[in-house]
Amino acid sequence: MTPATARLLSLLDSFTRETATAAEFAHGWREFRRSAQSNGERVGGKLADIFDQVFMMLEAYTPDPELREPEDLTDTQLLESVRALVAETGWRGPGADGSRKR
Template sequence: MAEKIRLINAFATGEFEGPEFARRWLVARRAWLGQEGLLDAVFSRALREVFALVEDYPIDPALREPGDVTDEDLRKGVQAVAYWLACLDDSADSAS
């Protein structure tokens, strides 16, 4: 789980480009398959959102077609998830 959150934040802040993020995300996801039932429903939803973006993102630019998720779409979507997770983290900190 920590690796996925790190990947989300790193990509959202521009640490690496879309193809590298997508590859790393898929590796991290395979490592967690079957274990997502252990996650809080909120985090599980966030991870599913990122997976849906990556699933619709052609890693090889030569294979892109109209309507596919672009590099910009991928980054904006992941940034939205990172922001949402940060807000949840902030609200959890305020509640304690």
């Protein structure tokens, strides 16, 4: 597993366990994803699908409530959406390769 991918998985785990806020998750995800892409890091299979879906969720989320549009996800909605994705895919946390089931 590449370094940025490991950081993304750790951040995903932290957010679903609520040890990272939605704003921290959004900021960190974008930073680590850019780093992974600029370093040529690639993931495939289920993990790529998870990363793509998280990206789409973050596109519908604005960390600053003052700037949030009515159709944007709230912090709680983002957390619920990410948790549903994790449950749906069976992702198990850091160290998982994206293909293991719960």
